[in-house]
Amino acid sequence: MLKRPHYIALGLVVVLTLTILNLPSQTTARLKLGIGSMFLPLFGLATSSQRLAEKAGNAIVPRRELLAQNEALRRENQQLHLQLIDAEKTVQENQHLRKLLVWQQQSRLKLKPAQVVLLEPANWWRTVQIDLGTRDGLSNNLPVLSPDGFLVGRISQVTVTRSQVVLLGDPNCKVAARVDNPTSDTGIIGASGPLDRDFVEMGFLSRNANLKPGQLVRTWGKGGIFPENIPIGNIIDTHSIEYGSSSIARVKLAVNFGALDEVLVRFP
Amino acid sequence: MKTRMNWLDTIFILLAAVLAVFWEAAFQGIRHLLGAQIDLLPPLMVYASLSAGLSTVVLLALCGGLGFDSLSANPLGISVLPLLAVGVAIYAGRELILRDQTFARVVIGLGASLTVPVLTLILLLTTSHRPLLGWGTLWQLLVMSVAGALATPVFFELFGWLHRTLGRAHVSELSFRPDREIRRGR
Numbered sequence: 030m031l032k033r034p035h036y037i038a039l040g041l042v043v044v045l046t047l048t049i050l051n052l053p054s055q056t057t058a059r060l061k062l063g064i065g066s067m068f069l070p071l072f073g074l075a076t077s078s079q080r081l082a083e084k085a086g087n088a089i090v091p092r093r094e095l096l097a098q099n100e101a102l103r104r105e106n107q108q109l110h111l112q113l114i115d116a117e118k119t120v121q122e123n124q125h126l127r128k129l130l131v132w133q134q135q136s137r138l139k140l141k142p143a144q145v146v147l148l149e150p151a152n153w154w155r156t157v158q159i160d161l162g163t164r165d166g167l168s169n170n171l172p173v174l175s176p177d178g179f180l181v182g183r184i185s186q187v188t189v190t191r192s193q194v195v196l197l198g199d200p201n202c203k204v205a206a207r208v209d210n211p212t213s214d215t216g217i218i219g220a221s222g223p224l225d226r227d228f229v230e231m232g233f234l235s236r237n238a239n240l241k242p243g244q245l246v247r248t249w250g251k252g253g254i255f256p257e258n259i260p261i262g263n264i265i266d267t268h269s270i271e272y273g274s275s276s277i278a279r280v281k282l283a284v285n286f287g288a289l290d291e292v293l294v295r296f297p
Numbered sequence: 298m299k300t301r302m303n304w305l306d307t308i309f310i311l312l313a314a315v316l317a318v319f320w321e322a323a324f325q326g327i328r329h330l331l332g333a334q335i336d337l338l339p340p341l342m343v344y345a346s347l348s349a350g351l352s353t354v355v356l357l358a359l360c361g362g363l364g365f366d367s368l369s370a371n372p373l374g375i376s377v378l379p380l381l382a383v384g385v386a387i388y389a390g391r392e393l394i395l396r397d398q399t400f401a402r403v404v405i406g407l408g409a410s411l412t413v414p415v416l417t418l419i420l421l422l423t424t425s426h427r428p429l430l431g432w433g434t435l436w437q438l439l440v441m442s443v444a445g446a447l448a449t450p451v452f453f454e455l456f457g458w459l460h461r462t463l464g465r466a467h468v469s470e471l472s473f474r475p476d477r478e479i480r481r482g483r
Contacts, residue, residue: 031389035351042355042381049363049374051426057373064367071319147368150321152333152437153418153428154370185370193370200427201370224332224433287329 062188072146114186139296140174141165146290147190155182155199159292162190167294170254179283180204180248180259181292195293197261197282198229205249205265206231206261206280214238215249218261226286228265231278238276240241240267246280256295308461310345313452314361317341322368327444333437335444338365339409342380346387347396347405360448367462371417372424379416383409402450410445414438417468 031039052060146157161167170281173181173194182202195202198219204218216234231246244264250257265279317337328334338361345357362377387394387405395401415438421428 031351031385038351038355039381039385042359043378045359046362046381047376049377050372052373061367064363064373067315067364068319068322068368068386071316072323075323099433147322148325149369149438150334150365151369151371151417152328152414152441153421153430153434155429156370176426198429200429220429222430222431222433223437224382224431226332234368276301287325 051282058186062191065191080296081276140293141167141259141296142176143173145291145292155202155226155286156185156192157194157289157292158194159194160191160293160295162188162192164189166296167192171297172255172259172295174259174295175284175289176291177283178260178293178295179256180261181284181286181289183220183254184294196286197284198226200288203252204255204261205244205251207249207257208238208240208264208278209245209247210239210241212237212239214240216244216278227282229262229280229282231264231280232275234267234276236269236273236275238278240264240268240278242266242274256297303350303353305463306349306456306460307356309456310341310349310353310357311342312454313361314338314357315364318361318364318368325407327440331440332433333450335441336365336410336414337445337448338362338376338380339383339413340406340445340449340452342384342413343387343402343405343409343449343454346384347391347394347402348453348456351385351388354388355381356386371421372426375420375424376413376417378420379413382416383412399450402453403446406449407442407446409449411438411442414441445472 037270049057049060075146084156090153093198122131141161143159143161145157146160149156159173169184169187173183175181180197182194182196182199182254184192185195185201197204198221200220206216207216214234216231216238218229218231221229234240246261246264248255248257248259248261260283262282262284263278265281267276267278321334321336325334338357340359341355342357346354358377358381362380363374365371365376366373387409394405417432418428418434
């Protein structure tokens, strides 16, 4: 049975917890970083053991195979180099023409690669943490892309060394999206089911939306967070809701969140 | 000796909590396989509340809950109260629980692993957060509770082994006492 000092101690813990829960968000973020740093040695240990395993794996790859891969990469590099020179010429030409027509100059895409260091332990959120923070110039709401250029999510919380990325499908990550079809139907990408990691729902579609399976869904650019034309995924199917007054579509995400090791943070 | 062992036990339990939270955030194989990540803190809390003192239960709720929330998108501190509630409830009734029975451990582990996420979700909803919920949540709760139920006796075995390895072996007293020996004369 519990005694009086026990009740006092429990009351104190409850008060302490309620105080922590009501702290300002910046203080909570700092506290989270401080407590989270307790796990840093373990993550360091896990990363180094993974690298060791990779090194051991690399050591047993036959030399002939490595040479063949090296040759293939050298050829690909040469091709990409030529394409880059061609693209640079096109960019210069584009800038020159824009100047002649007095159009606004297009800014070059600024991306920063980041490593996914932590995954969400709770089942009711979809977030990951990356190894870039305010010291790398990150701020809230920057879009995050996969290495292939597909939308992953947005930065939701930044600390000095780490940032939290809220992924597509999380209730806190809503995206204005447009379908690549003749009518350019628009809607909002929202949350998905707790078990559907590869699918999201696109709501607020007009009842006359002309959607077909396989059509590409991109960001619309409205809302002020995500720039337009970032690919998200493809339409799977649609169905009417609210007695046919609007429709909802299921979108298969192009990003495989299960194998997300690296991401790109896009700067404005 | 007993006090030192109690402190050692508390340290082991807290270390296990840190490792459990780290494992949950670093390895997601079970989530990819079954669609839900299992939580090892409730079974650990069952062990602590049945075998250790109330201070260990409180420390585990604080350290485990804050550690979990620091790596998650949860508001910091939201996991402390459900863990503490479950721990204190088991601690208060532990004299009535057959804690040496594996079946009892499994049943309590099942209940704790179901209660902690449900209480956390209720707290999240009452604090106007919007967690990802749906019919799939029922499956996730089922996976979490079954995995927690299976993990509970494993924790008991693991800590029992640690006790046997690191604690001083109990020396049983002999029934023969030399001072009570009857010496027969000729």
